[in-house]
Every structure is written in C-alpha cells, then in structure tokens.
Amino acid sequence: MKRQVPLVLCFVFGIVMIFTQFSPHSFSQWTYQEVISWALIIGPFALVLATVTLIQTHTARIRRRTEHWQYSFVVFAGLIIMVLIGIFLKPQNPMFEWLYNNVQLPMDATMFSLLAFFIASAAYRAFRARTFEASLLLITALIVMMGNVPIGDLLSNDTASKARQWILDNPNLSARRGIILGVSLGVISQSIRIILGIERSYLGGGD
Amino acid sequence: MPNIDRRIVFILVALAVIIPMLLSVNLPVSVSEPTQKFYDYVEALPAGSTIMVAFDYGPSSLAELNPMAKALLKQCFDSDIRVIGITLVVDAPTLASALIQEVAAEKGAVEGEDYVFLGFRPGAVQVILGMGTDIASVYDTDYNGTAIGEIPMMQNITNYDQIDLLVDFASSDTVESWIIYANVQYNQQIAAGVTGVIIAQMFPYLQTGQLVGLLSGILGAAEYENLVGAPAKGMKWINVESFVHLLIVGLVIIGNITYFIHRTREE
Numbered sequence: 001m002k003r004q005v006p007l008v009l010c011f012v013f014g015i016v017m018i019f020t021q022f023s024p025h026s027f028s029q030w031t032y033q034e035v036i037s038w039a040l041i042i043g044p045f046a047l048v049l050a051t052v053t054l055i056q057t058h059t060a061r062i063r064r065r066t067e068h069w070q071y072s073f074v075v076f077a078g079l080i081i082m083v084l085i086g087i088f089l090k091p092q093n094p095m096f097e098w099l100y101n102n103v104q105l106p107m108d109a110t111m112f113s114l115l116a117f118f119i120a121s122a123a124y125r126a127f128r129a130r131t132f133e134a135s136l137l138l139i140t141a142l143i144v145m146m147g148n149v150p151i152g153d154l155l156s157n158d159t160a161s162k163a164r165q166w167i168l169d170n171p172n173l174s175a176r177r178g179i180i181l182g183v184s185l186g187v188i189s190q191s192i193r194i195i196l197g198i199e200r201s202y203l204g205g206g207d
Numbered sequence: 208m209p210n211i212d213r214r215i216v217f218i219l220v221a222l223a224v225i226i227p228m229l230l231s232v233n234l235p236v237s238v239s240e241p242t243q244k245f246y247d248y249v250e251a252l253p254a255g256s257t258i259m260v261a262f263d264y265g266p267s268s269l270a271e272l273n274p275m276a277k278a279l280l281k282q283c284f285d286s287d288i289r290v291i292g293i294t295l296v297v298d299a300p301t302l303a304s305a306l307i308q309e310v311a312a313e314k315g316a317v318e319g320e321d322y323v324f325l326g327f328r329p330g331a332v333q334v335i336l337g338m339g340t341d342i343a344s345v346y347d348t349d350y351n352g353t354a355i356g357e358i359p360m361m362q363n364i365t366n367y368d369q370i371d372l373l374v375d376f377a378s379s380d381t382v383e384s385w386i387i388y389a390n391v392q393y394n395q396q397i398a399a400g401v402t403g404v405i406i407a408q409m410f411p412y413l414q415t416g417q418l419v420g421l422l423s424g425i426l427g428a429a430e431y432e433n434l435v436g437a438p439a440k441g442m443k444w445i446n447v448e449s450f451v452h453l454l455i456v457g458l459v460i461i462g463n464i465t466y467f468i469h470r471t472r473e474e
Contacts, residue, residue, distance in 0.1 A: 036336050037344060043330025047297075091300060092351060100301045108266035108298075116224075116451060121216045124458040128466045138463075142456055148403065148426055150234035151449035158237065165239065173410045180411060 007197045014195030054079070140167060210465075216458065223450040232446045241413055242430040245398050245420025248372065249279070254287035256371040257364060261385065262294045262303035268378035268402050269302060274428035274441035275400040276376045277310055282435045284314035284321060289360050291370070292324040293346070295331040295381050300324075304350055319358050326350035331381060335388040339367055339395075367395040372419070376400045382409060386417050400427055 013035065020032040058072035085096045129135040146152030147164025193199035238246075249258070260279065264272045283290050292307050294300055304324050316322050325346040328334045337345040342364065343355045355361050363369060373395050375382050382399045389395040396419055401409060403424030412418045422431055425448055428441030 033340050033344075036333060036340070039333040040328070040330055040337055040345060043328070043333050047329055090352075092304075097301055097305075100298075101305075104298065105266040105269070105302070109269060112267035112270075117217045117220050120220045120451070120455050120458060121213045123455050124216055124462045125210060125213075127459045127462060129463055130466075138459070142459065145452045145456055148424070149449040149452045150236050150429075150445060151453055153237060154234060161237065161239065168407060168410050169414075172407050173414060176408055177411045 003200070003203055006203055007200070011195055011197060014191070018195075051079075140171075143167060211458075211461075219454055219458075220451060223454045224447055227447045227450045228443070231443075232450075233442075234446050234449055236426075236429045236433050236442065236445060238430045238434060239423070239426075241421035241423065242427055242434070243420075245400075245422060246282075246431065246434045248396075248398060248419045249282055249288070250286070252286070252288055252371050255289070257289045257291060257360075257369060258283055259291045259293065259370045259373045261373065261375045261377070261381065262292060262299050262306070263296050263375055263381040264378040264402075265296055265298040266302060270440075270444065271402045271425050271428065272376045272378065272400060273302070273306060274425070274439060274444070275422045275431050276306060277439065278428065278431040278435045278437060278441065279374060279400070280307060280310040281314060281437050284310065284316045287321075288371075289320075290316075290322040291361075291364070292322065293334075294327045295334060295384075296379075297327055297329070300326045300350060319353070320360050323358055323360060324350045331384055332388055335384055336392065339389065339393040341366055367393045370395060373397045374400065377405070378402045379405070382412075382418075386412055390417050400431075 016031060017035060020028045020035075054075070058075050061069045061072045082096070082099065085093060085099070089096060091097075091100075127138055127141070129138050143160065143163045144167055146156065147160040147162075147167075152160030152164075190199060194202065252258070260276065262272075262276065280290060282288075290307070292303055294303050304326075307322055307324050308318075310316070311318065311322055325342075326349065328345055334345050342361075346355060348354055349358060367373070367389060373385060373389060375385050375397065377399060378401070382397075382401060382405075385395075385397055385399075390397050397417065398420040399409060399418055400422035401424070403426070406421075406423040409418065409421055413421050422428065425441060425444050429445035430441075432438050432441045
C-alpha cells in the first residue's frame with residue numbers, strides 16, 4: 001500500500017497534466033490551474049524538509065563529535081537568529097537587513113571571490129598543451145578570455161571579441177544544442193517511465 | 208624549471224585587482240550584438256509598458272549582476288516603463304528590494320505606481336506557471352505586505368499577457384525554467400543577464416529568438432551601462448577584470464613554456 005498509492009497518484013496526475021496541455025476545454029484548464037495551485041502549496045514543504053535535514057545532520061555531528069563539530073553550533077546560531085528575526089520582525093526589519101548586509105553578503109561574496117585566486121593558480125599549474133585536444137581547449141579558452149575583456153580588443157585591434165563571438169555562436173552553440181536535445185529526450189523517456197511506474201527509484205528504498 | 212609558488216600567484220592576482228582600481232584605468236568598451244538587441248528591445252517599448260524583472264541571484268553573484276540590473280532599472284524609470292520585481296531565489300529579496308529602492312530614489316520613481324517588488328515565493332516552476340494564469344494567485348501581497356489589489360500599478364495586470372518583457376538576472380539555471388514555462392507555455396518575451404560562468408549555455412536560446420537579448424557577466428553590465436549612458440561599477444570592474452584575465456593568460460603561457468622546456472630536457 002505504501003508503494004501503490006504514490007504510484008497511482010503519479011500515474012493519474014502525470015496523465016491528467018499531459019491531457020490538459022492538449023485540451024482547451026474549460027474543465028481541462030480549471031484542472032490545470034487547480035493542480036498548479038496545489039503545487040504552490042506543496043512547494044514550501046521542501047523548505048521545511050531542507051531545514052529538518054540540516055538540523056538532523058548537524059545534531060548528529062555534535063553528538064558524534066566529528067571533526068570541526070563546534071562549527072555546527074555556529075550553523076544553529078545563524079539559523080535560529082535569522083529565522084526568529086525573519087518570522088517575528090519580518091525580513092524588512094532593519095536588524096534582519098543589517099545581518100544580511102553585514103554578515104551573509106560579505107561572506108558569500110568572499111567565498112565566491114576566492115575562486116579568482118584558485119582559478120589563476122590552477123590555470124597556471126594544470127592548463128598544459130599535452131595533447132592535440134588539450135591544445136585546442138587551451139587556445140579556445142585563451143581567445144574567449146581575451147575576447148571577454150576590453151584589453152583583448154585593444155591588443156588585437158578588435159579581433160579578440162569577434163573571435164570570441166564566433167566561438168560562442170558556432171562550435172559552442174552546436175555543442176550546446178546537441179546536449180539540450182539529448183537531455184530533453186532523456187527527460188521525456190524518464191518521465192514516461194516514472195508515469196507508467198517502470199522507474200520507481202524516486203520512492204526510495206529497494207524495488 | 209620549478210613551479211611558481213601559489214602564494215606568489217595569489218599576490219599577483221591581488222595586485223592585478225588593486226592597482227587598476229587605484230589608478231582608475233578606463234579602457235574603451237565596444238557593444239556586442241546580444242547586448243545591443245537587449246537594449247533596443249527595451250528602448251522600443253512605449254511609455255507605460257511593464258517589465259517584470261526576476262532577480263534570481265544571491266549575494267555571491269551580486270558583483271556581476273547588480274550593475275546590469277541597476278542599468279536596466281535606470282533605463283526603465285527614464286523611459287516611464289513600469290517595473291515588477293520578483294525573485295525565485297530565497298536569499299535575494301533583501302538585495303533586490305534595496306537595489307530597486309536605490310535606483311527609484313535616484314530617478315524619483317514612486318513605489319506602487321512606477322514599480323513594485325513582490326519578493327520571493329518557493330517552488331520556482333510552480334511560481335512561473337502560476338503567474339501565467341494569475342499573478343495574484345502566487346503573490347497575494349507585495350514584499351511589504353500590501354495586498355496586490357491595493358497596488359495602483361497592478362490594477363490592470365493579471366498575468367503575462369500584460370507583461371511586455373520579462374528580464375531574468377540569473378546565476379543558475381532559472382533562465383531555462385523561464386524559457387520552458389513562461390516563453391514556450393505563455394509566449395512571454397524574455398531577455399536575460401547572466402554570470403560569465405553560464406553564458407555559453409544561453410546562446411542556443413538567443414539564436415532561436417527565445418531570448419530577445421542577452422547580457423554576459425560583468426562585460427554585459429559594462430556594455431549596458433555604456434548604452435544607457437550611466438557608467439558605474441560595471442565599467443569600473445571590467446577594467447579590473449581585464450588585467451586579471453591578462454595575468455591568467457600570461458601565467459598559462461609561462462606554465463606551458465616551462466612545461467615544454469622540461470619535456471625537451473627529459474627527452
């Protein structure tokens with residue numbers, strides 16, 4: 001029963017939603033809008049699930065005294081403070097905005113900024129023209145990098161940005177389109193398998 | 208030949224950022240075709256049109272995307288184009304709200320009449336689909352808690368039919384969600400401004416016309432500021448980025464020269 005009910009629900013809603021796309025009938029459109037409204041209500045549960053998982057993970061880390069377990073208290077402090085202020089004082093409250101602008105924003109920006117240093121170091125160490133394919137990748141990357149900044153045009157008399165645009169418009173576009181088509185066909189086939197109950201891994205556990 | 212110590216590389220990157228900032232280097236920026244298309248589309252909209260701007264990025268991508276969002280908002284308020292701000296990203300409302308208010312204050316735009324910020328709702332796909340039939344079914348209030356029905360500029364706006372352009376400023380795959388569910392399903396015109404990391408995956412949609420224009424990272428921001436005639440952080444940072452790119456290219460070339468010398472000696 002625990003498996004049959006989700007399978008039946010999945011089949012019914014999958015088929016109904018496919019039909020709503022092909023029928024302009026008012027009942028069909030009403031059904032479509034109604035299901036979207038249900039989905040909007042279900043959406044926030046994902047946030048609850050994520051919060052519960054976060055709490056479970058960090059509680060376990062503290063209990064088992066795993067490496068750097070003390071930092072889990074910082075996670076709880078951040079979570080509790082922001083949630084309490086957000087719920088009781090609202091996100092528009094100056095205190096919430098202050099914490100966001102002076103704690104979260106600089107930390108996020110700093111983490112992302114560090115990438116520039118690591119990319120520079122990694123590019124120097126690992127970007128080697130060892131094979132023909134690696135050389136091709138290397139030359140393409142250098143052209144795109146120089147075409148992406150005004151100094152590239154200044155040094156190459158506007159050739160860098162034109163070459164970059166050609167790479168993005170032709171080889172890149174062709175490869176991306178191939179990937180999109182492949183992924184889309186995969187999504188369609190996987191969706192059919194899920195709707196028909198052939199693919200059941202989303203239910204969790206063994207088959 | 209030994210590798211350069213990574214700490215020296217880090218210092219060189221830091222210097223490549225700091226020195227151009229202190230010297231205020233000003234390199235000329237030419238405008239690419241995708242940016243020009245974006246600008247022309249917005250310029251062609253008559254006064255009183257409505258643009259929905261999705262601020263789908265968090266603080267980590269703020270440096271790249273805020274300048275282009277700011278330039279677009281300036282263009283909209285200068286052209287009497289109304290702006291509806293929303294976000295599909297949970298940590299974006301505070302930064303998006305602050306940005307709109309900053310530009311609105313500068314341009315004298317009035318909240319509720321020239322712009323409104325609706326905030327965040329969970330479930331990206333459902334939010335996009337839900338607004339296709341009725342925006343009020345997804346956002347019953349704006350970010351400040353004012354009921355949608357009480358906001359003057361929302362009186363005649365029900366769904367995408369009244370939105371002339373949707374602009375997604377994104378650091379992840381939300382642009383593709385907007386295209387699949389708002390463009391394909393509801394024929395909503397879409398333009399995007401994205402981080403440099405994901406620019407390559409946007410070009411198929413630009414070619415098919417599913418994106419009417421595209422801004423590419425900090426370069427796109429600088430180009431747009433140039434077009435709008437309001438040079439700001441985009442122009443400043445693209446100059447800084449120029450020197451960092453030049454440094455990385457130099458490091459890659461040096462790395463390969465040392466590699467080939469090493470390999471020749473071994474042979």
